[in-house]
Amino acid sequence: MAHRVKIDASFKAAEVKDWDPESELSRALKEREAFLEAHPRMRCYQREIDRVLENSGSAENRLSVLCLMIEGKLQELRQQLQKLYSILMPILSQP
DSSP: OGGGOOOOHHHHHHHHHHOOHHHHHHHHHHHHHHHHHHOGGGHHHHHHHHHHHTTOOSHHHHHHHHHHHHHHHHHHHHHHHHHHHHHHHHHHTOO
């Protein structure tokens, strides 16, 4: 089936040509600042992310570090949910 797909090379070239990483970065930073203005309690997490990424080096390393940070936070969330479950199960199992 893949042999039936026609790719318009001119469209793809124009799409890549119009992409400006500097403007995308600027837009993303503005969005981040707007988010932090709306959710000020998240600033401490942003500072932690900035601190860790400061010495991470290349873009690949930065993505790896972010992935590890997210995984760690997900593990913390899982542990908290397990605690909550262990507290609620005796209550919910009562007649």
